[in-house]
Amino acid sequence: xxxxxxxxxxxxxxxxxxxxxxxxxxxxxxxxxxxxxxxxxxxxxxxxxxxxxxxxxxxxxxxxxxxxxxxxxxxxxxxxxxxxxxxxxxxxxxxxxxxxxxxxxxxxxxxxxxxxxxxxxxxxxxxxxxxxxxxxxxxxxxxxxxxxxxxxxxxxxxxxxxxxxxxxxxxxxxxxxxxxxxxxxxxxxxxxxxxxxxxxxxxxxxxxxxxxxxxxxxxxxxxxxxxxxxxxxxxxxxxxxxxxxxxxxxxxxxxxxxxxxxxxxxxxxxxxxxxxxxxxxxxxxxxxxxxxxxxxxxxxxxxxxxxxxxxxxxxxxxxxxxxxxxxxxxxxxxxxxxxxxxxxxxxxxxxxxxxxxxxxxxxxxxxxxxxxxxxxxxxxxxx
Amino acid sequence: xxxxxxxxxxxxxxxxxxxxxxxxxxxxxxxxxxxxxxxxxxxxxxxxxxxxxxxxxxxxxxxxxxxxxxxxxxxxxxxxxxxxxxxxxxxxxxxxxxxxxxxxxxxxxxxxxxxxxxxxxxxxxxxxxxxxxxxxxxxxxxxxxxxxxxxxxxxxxxxxxxxxxxxxxxxxxxxxxxxxxxxxxxxxxxxxxxxxxxxxxxxxxxxxxxxxxxxxxxxxxxxxxxxxxxxxxxxxxxxxxxxxxxxxxxxxxxxxxxxxxxxxxxxxxxxxxxxxxxxxxxxxxxxxxxxxxxxxxxx
Numbered sequence: 001x002x003x004x005x006x007x008x009x010x011x012x013x014x015x016x017x018x019x020x021x022x023x024x025x026x027x028x029x030x031x032x033x034x035x036x037x038x039x040x041x042x043x044x045x046x047x048x049x050x051x052x053x054x055x056x057x058x059x060x061x062x063x064x065x066x067x068x069x070x071x072x073x074x075x076x077x078x079x080x081x082x083x084x085x086x087x088x089x090x091x092x093x094x095x096x097x098x099x100x101x102x103x104x105x106x107x108x109x110x111x112x113x114x115x116x117x118x119x120x121x122x123x124x125x126x127x128x129x130x131x132x133x134x135x136x137x138x139x140x141x142x143x144x145x146x147x148x149x150x151x152x153x154x155x156x157x158x159x160x161x162x163x164x165x166x167x168x169x170x171x172x173x174x175x176x177x178x179x180x181x182x183x184x185x186x187x188x189x190x191x192x193x194x195x196x197x198x199x200x201x202x203x204x205x206x207x208x209x210x211x212x213x214x215x216x217x218x219x220x221x222x223x224x225x226x227x228x229x230x231x232x233x234x235x236x237x238x239x240x241x242x243x244x245x246x247x248x249x250x251x252x253x254x255x256x257x258x259x260x261x262x263x264x265x266x267x268x269x270x271x272x273x274x275x276x277x278x279x280x281x282x283x284x285x286x287x288x289x290x291x292x293x294x295x296x297x298x299x300x301x302x303x304x305x306x307x308x309x310x311x312x313x314x315x316x317x318x319x320x321x322x323x324x325x326x327x328x329x330x331x332x333x334x335x336x337x338x339x340x341x342x343x344x345x346x347x348x349x350x351x352x353x354x355x356x357x358x359x360x361x362x363x364x365x366x367x368x369x370x371x372x373x374x375x376x377x378x379x380x381x382x383x
Numbered sequence: 384x385x386x387x388x389x390x391x392x393x394x395x396x397x398x399x400x401x402x403x404x405x406x407x408x409x410x411x412x413x414x415x416x417x418x419x420x421x422x423x424x425x426x427x428x429x430x431x432x433x434x435x436x437x438x439x440x441x442x443x444x445x446x447x448x449x450x451x452x453x454x455x456x457x458x459x460x461x462x463x464x465x466x467x468x469x470x471x472x473x474x475x476x477x478x479x480x481x482x483x484x485x486x487x488x489x490x491x492x493x494x495x496x497x498x499x500x501x502x503x504x505x506x507x508x509x510x511x512x513x514x515x516x517x518x519x520x521x522x523x524x525x526x527x528x529x530x531x532x533x534x535x536x537x538x539x540x541x542x543x544x545x546x547x548x549x550x551x552x553x554x555x556x557x558x559x560x561x562x563x564x565x566x567x568x569x570x571x572x573x574x575x576x577x578x579x580x581x582x583x584x585x586x587x588x589x590x591x592x593x594x595x596x597x598x599x600x601x602x603x604x605x606x607x608x609x610x611x612x613x614x615x616x617x618x619x620x621x622x623x624x625x626x627x628x629x630x631x632x633x634x635x636x637x638x639x640x641x642x643x644x645x646x647x648x649x650x651x652x653x654x655x656x657x658x659x660x661x662x663x664x665x666x667x668x669x670x671x672x673x674x675x676x677x678x679x680x681x682x
Contacts (some may be wrong), residue, residue: 072584093590100587118599120590170589205485305426 020048021083022206023171024069029078031064031230040230041078048083050171051200051207053217057253060078063178066274070099070176082174090320093122098167102178104159106151112162113138113147115341119170133169151366156184157192164199164315175200176246178287179208180201181216193220214254218242226250239301242299246287249379251299258300259381263378264290271375272297273319278344282319283378290382297381304377305350307358311368321372324348325363340371387465413544416515420642426624442652450656460466460641460657467637468664470556470627473622475567477560479609482567487601487606489568490575491583521558525549525630550632553677558630559620567612574608575601609674614669623666 025045031039037063046052054062067073069080080087087095098119115210116137120130132144132219138144143159151159160180167175180196181189199222200207212215226234226241226249234241234250245251251259262276272290274281281298290296299344314322322342330337336349336359352359352372362369433450435442454460485506493499509517523550524530547553565606578601586596602609624639631640638661645654 070588072588092588099585099588101581101585103579103581105579105585107582107586107600118586118591122586122590122592124596166585166589 012112014276019253020204021084024206025079025081025084026065026069027081029065029068029075029080031061031068031073031076039075041070042230042232043231044225046206046208046234049204050222051209051220051222052196052225054208054227055212055214055217055253055327057212060227061230062227064230064277066099066176066178066208066210069174070097071095074097074170081356083190096172097174097176098159098170099176100163100180102177102180103150104163105182106159106162106166108151111148112143112154113262115151118145118167119166123350136162137165137169137181140168140341141347157188158182160192162191168203172205174206174208175203177207179210179212181211181213190215195209196220197269202314203371212295213329221311227255228253243379244287245299245379245381247383248297251381256302256307256349256351257379258302260298260300262298263296266292268338270314274378274380277346279322279342279346280319282375283379283380284375286382288382290380299379300348300373301379302316302349302351302376303335304373305348306372307350307352308370308372309362309364309367310370312370320359320375320378321370322346322348323367324369325367326364326369329364330358335376338369340369342371348355384426398638409488409495409583429655429658433575433653433659435652435655436572437652439648441649450652451660454656454660456651463636464660464664465633466552466639467541467621467639468668469551470559470637471653471668473556474559474563474620475613475616477556478564478567480614481560482564483571483605483609485564485568486575486605490572491578491601506568507565514562515629517562518558518626521554521561522549523628525554525557549630550634552631552635555627555631555635559623562621562626563616566615570608570611570615571605572608578604607664608677610672613672613676617668617672618665621661621668 001163009321018048024044026044026046027041028036029039029042035096042061042065051071064073067089068075070142071087071090075088082096089159091092106141107118110118113134117130119236120133125133135144141164143158143161143165146154146158146162151162160183163180177196178268181192184192193216196209209220218241221238224241225232225237227251233247234245241250242254245254245257248259251257260276260279260281262274262279262281265275265280267273267290270284272286274283274296276298281300283298286296317323322340325339326338327341327347329352330339334354335351335355336356338352338359340348340350342348348371361367432442434448435447435450436445436447437450462571479647487500489503489506493502522529526532526548527544527549529549531548535541583596583600586600591599622636622639624643627635627637627640628643631637638657642657642661643653645651645657
């Protein structure tokens with residue numbers, strides 16, 4: 001299979017060999033549209049053969065960044081390098097990069113076969129070679145029996161496979177995907193994201209995928225790049241970004257975090273004590289050094305909050321512990337979300353597994369609850 | 384027994400509402416009636432009259448094929464028909480060659496939607512005035528002492544006025560191309576406007592150059608618009624007699640003009656026969672255009 005055999009990719013599964021082709025480096029890349037800065041001095045290294053997801057809300061610059069890598073937008077400042085070669089002035093067609101466009105942008109008047117063939121035709125390959133490679137790509141994406149259909153005769157999932165085949169037939173070292181799952185219904189999204197991941201593993205080329213959906217990013221990525229206002233806010237593995245957000249934006253964008261504003265009360269060898277809206281928190285460490293008196297935000301993931309049905313006995317509770325009542329019990333199937341309010345009026349959310357009996361018998365606005373969490377789960381948002 | 388108590392469906396406000404089919408029939412009957420009274424009946428009348436025996440003061444109701452026989456065996460009528468066909472084809476091709484680029488510019492080069500439609504309205508502006516005025520306006524442009532000849536003379540490009548600029552087949556075709564250009568621009572403009580910009584971007588991403596994008600993407604996707612525009616322009620210039628009379632000034636002919644002459648001399652059966660032949664040739668041309676455009680699949 002030509003698509004796979006290209007440039008002797010390493011045979012060992014899942015391992016990203018250093019020096020593998022498809023390494024994209026961005027240095028101080030900026031892009032302005034009129035008075036708005038879409039991308040603001042981005043530095044990023046995307047290792048060859050990895051699956052990287054650019055994640056952020058709409059307008060955060062992720063698509064513009066992708067388009068600059070693809071050559072559809074010109075960077076105002078900075079360097080874009082592919083395997084050490086500066087790409088800024090290389091036209092899109094001559095980059096070893098293919099794009100799967102948002103809404104796929106298939107040629108509506110061409111059949112599946114002609115769509116896939118187009119890139120090879122433009123590269124003036126011989127008809128025999130074209131036919132061989134198109135047939136391979138169609139077989140690879142399981143499209144052989146749809147070869148004579150027009151795009152409008154295909155389902156969303158089939159159109160996506162055609163877009164993938166069309167992008168992969170030219171054997172790129174980097175594949176860019178702009179919201180590739182956005183047009184699919186939810187069930188298909190779940191299936192296709194597994195397929196995309198599997199496809200990337202088989203091909204061992206770099207995938208750069210843009211999305212605004214955190215769940216999709218967590219499920220699919222080797223590395224997540226969280227973006228806001230044209231800047232990178234955090235880069236890390238899905239676990240790192242989910243469990244250890246380092247800044248307010250990431251913590252709120254990744255969902256289901258209790259975010260509290262407060263001050264550093266004291267710092268000692270064991271940890272950091274915080275005073276947050278009448279609540280005392282204790283954290284093990286901070287991403288950056290903190291000093292007493294410093295204003296700070298802390299995030300506690302809703303699923304790390306434990307719930308006990310118990311009235312507050314003593315006057316003073318230890319840190320990371322608070323008395324509250326549930327204002328609303330939200331049953332979500334696999335989990336139950338308890339929207340709670342402390343005596344001082346602070347809103348906190350706890351998420352418990354459905355099988356966990358602790359939520360049963362809780363009556364809204366009546367049952368006294370004790371909320372508790374570990375100091376390891378208090379995440380300070382310093383950067 | 385399992386029973387669900389859901390609110391009962393609210394009964395329809397009126398049980399005597401018109402059914403969907405009846406509404407459609409009502410809506411369609413008016414235009415159908417219009418077509419019947421103003422198109423089908425007149426065409427049938429013309430067809431019938433074309434088989435009547437001409438007399439000095441009109442016709443008598445006796446069946447004859449003489450009108451057709453006379454026209455089809457007449458050299459002048461034949462060359463008139465050919466000239467009409469040639470003018471219509473040239474006008475169609477010229478309006479396509481010019482109109483495509485105007486539409487291309489409006490639909491794909493102008494970035495802003497508002498500017499695009501503003502320019503489109505400006506392109507429309509000449510059509511706010513009457514057809515006759517626009518045709519007459521060519522005379523001071525193209526005449527012996529017209530703007531164009533004066534310019535050519537004063538620039539020293541020619542030593543004497545060019546006569547073919549007015550009262551010639553050339554002049555008629557130039558004028559018709561200008562008069563009917565909009566009928567070509569509009570449908571192509573709307574066809575090109577429906578193309579997703581990402582489709583062109585994808586083509587460039589895969590290495591297509593300007594020429595390939597035009598040939599592989601734009602022309603095929605604009606084909607319905609091109610065919611519709613060509614049908615408009617072809618039909619209009621086949622039936623034209625006013626432009627031919629004003630701009631041709633006797634040096635150019637068309638079947639439309641012949642029909643008018645027949646009518647002036649009260650030769651109604653001959654006029655009707657000429658009209659029937661013209662309609663037949665025009666319909667054949669349209670059928671060929673539509674078949675070439677394979678427009679059924681697109682629409």
